[in-house]
Amino acid sequence: MSEIAAAGRTAGIPAAPPVGTALGVVAGAGRPGPARIAAPVGDAVLDVGALAAAAGGPHPALLQQRSLDGLLAAGRPAWREVFGWLSEQLSDPERISAHLLPASGVVPVLPFTVADYVDFFACEQHAVNAGRIFRPDGEPLAPNWKHLPVGYHGRAGTVVVSGTPVIRPSGQRGPGDAGPCRSLDVEAEVGYVLGGASEAPGHPVPLDGALDHVFGVVLLNDWSARDIQAWETRPLGPLLGKSFATSISAWVTPLDELAAAWVDPPPRDPQPLPYLLGPTDRGLDLTMEIRLNGELISTPPAADLYWTPAQLVAHLTSNGAPLRPGDLLGSGTVSGARREQRGCFLELSWGGREPVLLADGSSRTYLLDGDEVTITATAPARGGGRLSLGEVRGKILPAL
Template identity: 85%
Template sequence: MRLGSSGTRPAGTPAQPPLGTALGVVAGSGRPGPSRIAAPVGDTVLDVASLAVAEHGPHAALLQQPNLDGLLAAGRAVWREVVGWLAERLADPDRLSGHLLPATGVVPVLPFTVADYVDFFACEQHAVNAGKIYRPRGEPLAPNWRHLPVGYHGRAGTVVVSGTPVARPAGQRGPGDMGPSGALDVEAEIGYVLGSSRGAAAEPVPLEDALDHVFGVVLLNDWSARDIQAWESRPLGPLLGKSFATSISAWVTPLDELAAAWIDPPPRDPPPLPYLLGPTDRGLDLTLEIWLNGELVSSPPAADLYWTPAQLIAHLTSNGAPLRAGDLLGSGTVSGARREQRGCFLELAWNGAEPVGLADGSARSYLLDGDEVVITATAPAVGGGRLSLGEVQGKILPAR
């Protein structure tokens, strides 16, 4: 097991560039005491709490907690101090001696308590493709789509850490038709992990302050049962087709680690309303990859996401809805203009009309039991080169 990722990588999946400074939580027989805040270091992990105590590091009490909840609640000034201190230590491996945990018996666990989970629909290419599939004789985009970030509330209690197996869900697939999903899909997404820098005031967050609430980024797989989703979604949207599991990477990449990845958003027509415009309206230039059983099937680019992280937060809070430390916002499926850049099998196989051929001679329209999906991503690194985000992995089990 390569702890720099989050689980066993399917055969054939190549190694990624090294992770930069990232934080997560590990448990298991290979660590002392309860779950520990940790950082990936090659094939092992650093016991961040132990190092902080030994070196009288900043905010050591927060780093001794069993998860990242306290750190998320502390706000951006504390985050920058802790992440800066940790980055300096990771750059000097000699200082880590005695604080590295053995790989054997150490497993990543969910790094924070998910407070609320909201999934958005921020990618125009994905929205257009989905509209063409489901409404072939109508306009692919709803009239509101280019005016506001469309999203829905998900179930925080079904967010799981990378490596957690996913059982095929059951639900209504049509009139009088109840059973296991026959159209189980992935959605390659970016997840924004929120903290608090000014408390949970029930007031709008201005766009210029929105990124102060983002601690970092995870990769997110919004597993989707397309047949259940298609039958249930009108008029209020998905429920059982989405609520059975959402996987996130074990390692959270702090936003400051992605300082070299910021890019301008794509052109928009019509221009967003003033509350969605400002200097923090910028996207992240991440390149995602979807691996099925060790074979690369897609490379979705996040650079063209229509709605940016700051806009998601400004819109979410524009009615006075408060933020909480541990809130998780999904970008929605990331897709590009070419087929090999589509971020889910709904698009890759065009809802079964164009199955994806695999190297072993088989094909996929949707996932089969036993399939293992790994989503990876890289970003420009500060100082040059690229860094990896923690991957998200899951294997499909038969319906219960």
């Protein structure tokens, strides 16, 4: 199933999307101030704030901030102005040349303050596989799974930018058993970055307005300590097995840039309740790739996700909970029908019983210290071709 691929980058700015626009935040390159909003341009990055000030771009005060927080709060009309202007600027290399920074001289920082983090369980194939692994003699799906997007509230303070090392967590693994995690896993996910003003508390966001709150998309790795998670998830949801680190890509791809990637969701039975149905109930056709130490081990298809971005927003607010700029929603592990499309080692190794064979003759059931995981994705681009999203990457360090 595996194949040799070039090793993931281990330093500096993550691989830049070669097509389209994206925004992130970088530091370094000898410029004043600890960080600045930037956009990837080939092997360089564009100082977007400096360009906006020099060229009279829209919302220069927002674009000269040290994070995307102000822009996220400004709402969709401002987002469209900024990305329309930025696309025009990027079409003229001479116009932007004075504001380009060498990628080798900058490092990514977390591009926005994560207000809340909610991780969903939106992929039917992943849910079925997990159910078969843990409940081989029972129904793989819980009775509620096809009626609502199941999720848990994660820990916003442990979301980190791509390239940040991940320290192997420790915790309880069973009765009287504690220590470093023995079953450290990757989860390939799509992350939705939210912004704009929400309805007043107590007023749900309707499905037809849900995408107005989605600023853009990141790739997300919800690192999971499976042995710790299995022991503590009885009966409540994950806590320490998930809360030690969640990695996101440094570049946020705007939702409008993915206009050619919308696809209809898979067939559903039973039909969701009316608040989860409408024209905006559509998914994104992203082809993801997981690499372990540079070797391709899986290609999860995000088009198969059962629950769509608009449904996640509508359901999250259906009890009247308000949104905040910087809210981050994870899709949950993305997996396809074939073994080589499974989005985590829990499924790839079938709970540790079927090791994944690698090209060098070694194998994995779960991650070892020193392993580096890189997740990338592409989507259909406007005008044809493929659009690359920014990668998410992390290396495992030994437990403290």
